[in-house]
Amino acid sequence: MIRVHVICEGQTEEMFVNEMLTPVFFPKGIQLVPALVGKPGHKGGNFKFERLQADVKNRLLGDRTAYCTTFFDYYGLPQGFPGKDTLAAHADIRDKAAAVQDAMVDELIRLIGQDSMRRFIPFVQMYEYEALLFSDPDAFAIGVDRISLNQHLKAISAQFESPEHINNSPVTAPSKRIEALMADYQKPLMGTLAALEVGLDVMRAKCALFNDWLTRIESLLVTNEAI
Structure with a gap:
């Protein structure tokens, strides 16, 4: 091992x-x-x-x-x-x-x-870690129990070549974009639930x-x- x-x-x-x-x-x-x-x-x-x-x-x-x-x-x-x-x-x-x-x-x-x-x-x-969650915006929305946000998450994802390109600034970093949509975003819990829904294979592909x-x-x- x-x-x-x-x-x-x-x-x-x-x-x-x-x-x-x-x-x-x-x-x-x-x-x-x-x-x-x-x-x-x-x-x-x-x-x-x-x-x-x-x-x-x-x-x-x-x-x-x-x-x-x-x-x-x-x-x-x-x-x-x-x-x-x-x-x-x-x-x-x-x-x-x-x-x-x-x-x-x-x-x-x-x-x-x-x-x-x-x-x-x-x-x-x-x-940022949250970039991985944008690998599948639909699954991301399901994972955080915010189905209504899937179109917003898709719109963010569509602006970039890949999730890892979602840009680096105090306003536009991945977590800042999420917080703008979800004031109650709790990173450890909700970030993990979303990741489980998105899945590792999709993250690796994107x-x-x-x-x-x-x-x-x-x-x-x-x-x-x-x-």
């Missing part, structure tokens, strides 16, 4: 791993172990690099047979986070994600060391960067790279 620690930005991401990913990956021989970034009791958010660095180090050095990955939003990263300010706002999402992930890895290698970092798989969700991340985790079995 390959073990992969998943450092999550918040409770929603942690629930997503437990409810959506674990049932799929565990039968394949991959155990995902999610935990919130920071000290025990921390409820997520405020994704500072210093917290991430400590968590990655603890997991890679404290569990030398395991891998470690990240699951956090590009939208919520502070401006000083490695790679966040290197590209223009209109740059392609794949380039933005790569800039952050590459810079993050480079800085972690400097702090932790090359050898342990061979077991690290970086991932940043573009632009969200290329998200699918690439999961494919890389799955490849640990195929390539027999487990330490």
